[in-house]
Amino acid sequence: MPVAASRKEAPAAIRVDLAAIFVSLELSRSKWLITSLSPGAGEKMSKHIVAGSDVPALLARFAELQRKAKARTGRSFRMVSVQEAGLDGFWIHRILEREGIESYVVDPASIATSRRRRRAKTDKIDGEALVRALLAYKRGEPRVCAMLRVPTPEEEDRRRLVRERKALTNERVRHVNRVKGLLFGQGISGYEPLRRDRRKRLDDLATGDGRPLPAALKAQISRELDRIELLIEQIKQVEAERDLMLAAASASSPAPALLLNLRGVGPEFGAILWSEGLSRQFDNRRQVAAYAGLAPTPWQSGQVDRDQGVSKAGNPRLRTTLVQLAWLWVRHQPDSELSRWFKARVTKNEGRYKKSTIVALARKLFVALWKYINAGVVIEGAVMSA
Template structure:
């Protein structure tokens, strides 16, 4: 109750009654901290600690919370939960959804925090912040947070191929650079570890002062080549699985329209790997408008305006980093393979207006425009203006 200026009590300006049991989950590898707010319990939050992975204990705790709320109010209430997207993935979200719990997964970076220079951070504080965020979200407050659309198990599994290939390619580059570094320390350059005759050429190498390679160095490089060849075989196996998956998608596509990955691969400059990454990392999701597409890839602009201050901070980088990296790489390839498209002409005109400067900034803008154009292409069949398709 509030006191009016005349000393008379009036009702609060805003009142609401809880229509469910709201729960936040702070997950770690050792324990789970549950913070709850139940109907009939006032504004007091209760906290419970469980061992990590104790799903049965978690469901039992939910049932006890329901019983307490029923005893206090005489009504049955459902459970609404929230958890951060993290290392635990989406398996717990799927378990709770299967048990009838309204489960939400939130992007942790979208939850508002204190702007103090040094802010306290504990699981208890984070649990309360998550619970307040969930209450605001269910009240319908706009943009209070960004909830994650959990992919299906099939969608989550199929994108493992492109991610594994990226990891293997990175490991291959590490071994190549290590071999080149070992040889460079002996004055040897020009050796290419990825060539097929790498072992034959290794035996004929001599140091910069005319000596043969030391026996221990030669053996070390051979072991590096063993690991390098294993990685090359694994990359080939992953690429074969990817090609088989793309062929399966083409076979299951409707007869009047090709598969989205096949549509992307028809564009000159877009290969099978890029098409797979673009589709499985982002374009398979439903988007309402182009702003959502750019925001999901982290390519949305970030202005900074306050009074007379008005400047651009660059892209937000708040979205999918794999999709964003693929789009930046594709933007450079697009300029090379699609020079007569409307997007390439726009890029060249913008760089020319800046006196040839700002290519890196302009290519990020090109990546954003290209991603939106590709989304329209695979979702509505809108052909990119001036784009060249591969011959059938």
């Protein structure tokens, strides 16, 4: 047989040493698109649609792919699946792993796409791109995509308290601003809906032109105060559960207690730092900064060499908390090495670039906290709480 003919018949898209059926899942609420590439089928990718959330149909399709691959080659092949991280969470990934299927969840922003102004985008194209990215990842090609480390159900549940408190706090702010806006339209300022005497002060209010509050407006504000009081009670409940969570975590790991021992780190910041970031496993300080989205983003081409700022590609809640903590660190830990570094940089720049310098301090602080709770490296000059 000629050499060219043998090359044409060989499955060029799959390497023999991988020995697997590669599958990508494009998930939506109404349907799931399954794109697969099997040994012995050449370079053509097959596509199949099942109804959304129909897990039995998905597993049946996987079994059918394995049966066809065995009929073609006489060998059994394992399944390797990939899906994008999104609103579906990780429950599908957990089902696949429970069924013995090698499953991955990829960061969709890490997959290379066309840079044309108008690029074609369909579920079919995205499914094929996912399969190609999975193939390259399994071949060991560097930086082809970023696979997520899927959290355990316990880790996911541990994050909910601090996230729920943030949502409740934002909702409380909206109701407080609505009450102030309604009163400002009547010429009234200085009323604080969060004070304990809010009901009594509401009865004593008068409009800017000396009239008592209109009945409908007073009733509307009273209902807003009902919502605010409910939110205040719910925030107290969440904070109590958060403190219990920190106490339980401190019993199994010293990290939460170590964080709370630092002056300037309270229960809320300690819970966010622990549940959102420091409870994870990192190999080096670059991974620590990248997870928080505080890693620098260079732009270098030819003679152009500049910094675009931080990547903002990590955990946004953790990044916001770290920047806030950096400001508090300068105030409550003025004699620490990190605070002295910040003040020296600001002085050198004659007070300019203070915001960008505080972000750099947040990155240094997060790395220092990671070393502190994992290796016991005490932050130089840091003062512990009484």
